[in-house]
Amino acid sequence: MKIPACVAAFGAALVLAACGGGSDGESTPTPAQGGGGGAADGAALFTQNCANCHTLAAAGAKGQVGPNLDDLRPGPDLVKSQTENGGGAMPSFKGKLSPEQIQAIADYVSENAGKS
Template identity: 50%
Template sequence: MRLVSAALCGAAMALTLAACGTGGKVSSSTDVQNGKALFQQKCAGCHALAAVGSTGGIGPNLDDSFAEARLEGYKESAIADIVAGQIRYPGQYATGSGLDRLQSNMPPNIVRGHEVDDVAAFVAANAGAQGFAEATAVTSLDGLTIFKAKCGSCHTIAAAGTTGTTGPNLDQLRPSFAAAKKQVTNGGSVMPAFKGVLTNAQIVSVAKYVSSHQRK
């Protein structure tokens, strides 16, 4: 299960909240404990969530994705709606230099029916509640260091030694500095926004790295 961030899919999100889309209202009658069990069975392998001790790195870290949303004052009901929408309609992203193909790495309807609401309610009640993960806090201004800490689990750059497949392969995409900076700042699709997570100087540094490494 690969959400984002947020937000689910750091997120969700200005933030991955904006990145994930919606999919209808979650019922007010949910079984959070069932949602927890389903998350552990279906989602924990791909997503990190402190509430269940999961450390999956294939999809977005849900604590990082939603911590900023909570700081911005988003209600649990809004987060639950975002999560449910992402489960039903996983975000897609453009791949290749021509941006003419779309891919989604999370299968749609990994849970169905009322189970969607249960999982969404569980994630909304717990994701980001413990704040940003200290283990992934970045203070460096080095673009490569920032990329490996915050981006490598989702993106491939051979020179950085990363092989993430949730987001586009950046060796193939070859984004410009302006495009990389905008994407890192605002997020999109299943990618969390890093505005407020990284400083402006860090965003510039990682965007420079992403846009220039393959041209060296």
């Protein structure tokens, strides 16, 4: 079983339950994923790091731990801040993802939230 990023970030059984168990085959990303010398792929990064916990129809994500991003429709600044700093059950991804990767996720979510 591969461990989702939210579990790997905390490494605790409590978070495993909160993140939906992680049996869906998603891999734990490395900071290099999505970067590759070019623009980071916000869709792939979201799927790898966020989809276990958040709902976002555009990504086919149906997580139920974190806020439903289609309902929330956050702007890029809010997504970036939350991704960098974490909060509640959400871990911080600062230092795990590059600033460019975090920005790519923020842009992807803000551009796609509420759209299917």
